Amino acid sequence: MLAAAVTAGLLSAAPTLAAHAEVEPDPAPASTDLLPTGPIDPGPHLVEFALPNPHGAPNDVVAGPDGSVWVSVFNDKQILRVSHDGAVLATAQLTGGPTSLTTDDAGGVWATEYASNAIAHVDASAAVTEHSIPTPNSFPANIDVFKGYVYFTESNTQKLGRYNPANGALDEYPILGSVTPWDVRGDQNTGSLYITDTGSGTVWKRYLNGEDQGTFAPAAGTDLFGDLTDFEDTVSTGYTSHEISTVNATDAFAKVLEVNRREITGVTEIRTRSFQLWFADAGDNVFGTRIDGSQLEFAMPTANVGLSGIAATGDRYLWSAEKVTGKLARLDVAATIPPDRLSGTDRYATAAAIAKGAYPAGASIAFVTSGETFADALSAGPIAAHNEAPVLLSTKGVLSSAARAELLRLNPGRVVLIGGPAALSDGVLASIQEALPRAAVQRIGGSDRFAVSRALLNSDLAPRGSEKVFISTGRDFPDALSAAPVAAHAGSVVLLVDGKSTALSGDEMRAIATQLSPMYGVPQIVGGPNAVSTAIENQLRSTYKLTYRYNGSDRFEVSSALNKGWVSGQPAYVASGISFPDALAGGAVAGAQHRPIYLSQKSCIPAAAVDAFVINRAPSVTVLGGLVALSAEVERLTSCR
Incomplete structure (x- = not known):
């Protein structure tokens, strides 16, 4: 003109x-x-x-x-x-x-x-x-x-x-x-x-x-x-x-x-x-x-x-x-879209910073999981979100100073350790009891990550009635991390399984049955056949009328597939799809706030994720973790195009 x-x-x-x-x-x-x-x-x-x-x-x-x-x-x-x-x-x-x-x-x-x-x-x-x-x-x-x-x-x-x-x-x-x-x-x-x-x-x-x-x-x-x-x-x-x-x-x-x-x-x-x-x-x-x-x-x-x-x-x-x-x-x-970042000096401080940002007035329940492995934190994410509880991270032998300080600030009446003594020692449990003498401190454990995940589903903390269970491999972290807020938003849970196996165990099928009815239940498989086998999918289809799989050529496409249809106008989180530590506490917070988590490369965000921020009118995007995990270019929402 x-x-x-x-x-x-x-x-x-x-x-x-x-x-x-x-x-x-x-x-x-x-x-x-x-x-x-x-x-x-x-x-x-x-x-x-x-x-x-x-x-x-x-x-x-x-x-x-x-x-x-x-x-x-x-x-x-x-x-x-x-x-x-x-x-x-x-x-x-x-x-x-x-x-x-x-x-x-x-x-x-x-x-x-x-x-x-x-x-x-x-x-x-x-x-x-x-x-x-x-x-x-x-x-x-x-x-x-x-x-x-x-x-x-x-x-x-x-x-x-x-x-x-x-x-x-x-x-x-x-x-x-x-x-x-x-x-x-x-x-x-x-x-x-x-x-x-x-x-x-x-x-x-x-x-x-x-x-x-x-x-x-x-x-x-x-x-x-x-x-x-x-x-x-x-x-x-x-x-x-x-x-x-x-x-x-x-x-x-x-x-x-x-x-x-x-x-x-x-x-x-x-x-x-x-x-x-x-x-x-x-x-x-x-x-x-x-x-x-x-x-x-x-x-x-x-x-x-x-x-x-x-x-x-x-x-x-x-x-x-x-x-x-x-x-x-x-x-x-x-x-x-204004960017933001939640991070600390290490994974433990980052988890504490995420908890403080999400629960400034404290919380009645808090979860503590291992910061040295990813599985227990990912299983806990949707259940913690359901209970409006932050997830804090600790080392195996000694309660991390960041977790201890944040527990004191949160002042919860109930603290739940996720994982057996091989993940978090009895010394960690004792340190929490000493720091919070009035709190009820319990452990939900199991012989391995899959047993811990089942125990969480069977606990009184798990939501019921959604007719959905998100089934993800426990061999790697990205799919379960992306699924955590989606499951929480649906009032559901994430069950970790050995995705390479040819069949789910009887204990796993019974854990799924706590959430699903044969007529109306819809198992939600997260990831392609390389993550969760076709044999497992066929087993689920033989029991449930409908089974859905979130597929993609890689973890980033699976993340985008999970987040399709998210409520417009919600802020979003970005977590590393390469390195798990800084993002472990993010799933619980994102789920409690009904916000999606998108996975990112270290130096750029997949184009599909940036597209989603625009289309879904995200008013802000928060990067989870420090510059070692996600660069300044990610904070600027640089697309990988």
Whole structure:
């Protein structure tokens, strides 16, 4: 879009005068503790792609097919189609410099040639057709496709142009009283056209044939109308260099959404992160938005790039042309998700930090498991979550100082040691009794990790009635770690088995039966056949009518499969899929808080997990563990793409 160099204002879809305007007060944010102030370095979420000519002066961008974008390059008289990854897929050569773009709903694009008195069409194959405007020196400013026609403003001759692709007719309609008709947008709800006039400060409403339907004037407190946007097919928002506003003419009330900007050059929306209005500000050299009433700005890595226009693809990525540098910028809205980290000096301190963060006022029950092996903590996770109990870690022979200090702070009335004396010695139990003489201290143990897991399912602490049991291998940790919060959310448990065996034992089948009925129970197998054998799956299917398997080519895909369908709007946790210690206590906390855990590589997060954060509108993501387990790049939500 060719942006108007005027001072702000907006449009409603009804042709009545808004009586007054007020600046909309910011609503109280749900939580702004993690939201930064001032321009943010978007880090890996902002990518700049060099276009063929660094001096081409690209000036507008619109969404194309398959996640690509169309970019107008004024000096080169070209329109480029650029892939999501910055590759130039097609080049359309024009005879004049393009200035404003709009999509044609068939994968192509229309453009104005402001200085060449023409409009141009580029189809999906990049074939070009240009149409001269009959009136000389009309300076076509902006363009829109609406109801099968192509409309454009003639800013120097006070006309509305209309091209009919069906028969090739190009008509011009005078706008009596107009000074500088600038932007044009069609409103699907009213079937009308809205045309801003930066010279007269009004908005003209027109039928499809150009006939007059009335005008708008700017509401009190707003300045001249400039450019328009149409969200969900309704023209209700507009902007100029310094202000973004809406006008609800029915209620005679105007809301100013954004003020005191330096040079807004484009406005769009993203809906996967709830509704977010985004803008490009060339003066401040930022992409900007508001979340929960708080403004976020994402700074360009290079000063004064000349951001021009803005487009959204996939309800995820924002694009803007860099007029000065000749580049194309792409911002991932994952940048809006504030990161956090829970960690300590070691695994024991990390578990204590997780417990303190989740239970600041203490807890009535606490679990203590070995921090030297993973199995007992993973079995305990969903059951601890069910009882709103943290999981603390200790060494085998001596109660860890971090666990002791946190137990004193939590002051639970009941402490449960998970694992036999080979995992946690009787000395650890005695130390807990000494530290908390009024607490009931018990042990749930067994001859091995599988026996401990069964004992937990059979205990009074386990939930009942969910008709689900999550069955995971006890040979490795990732699948059970991912399953823990999912099981807790379902009011269920995780049973660890030897996934390589050809059959479950009678004790294991009886433990499963404590949770499932043959008619309605659904065993949930976690991981592929290499994790839990097909023979075990067949055994379960012979007893239960339905059996479900969460599959994937690796632990990260299994993690994503488990977390599909998680409740939107929940914060998420990220834990190492490579190293277990820092994440051991996370399953219980995530389950109690009804939050998912996603597994990560050391230096990047699987793309499917980052996708889920955006799609599920995670308001925040917390990394579990220190930098040795998960790097700073993980904390910045760097995707492994």
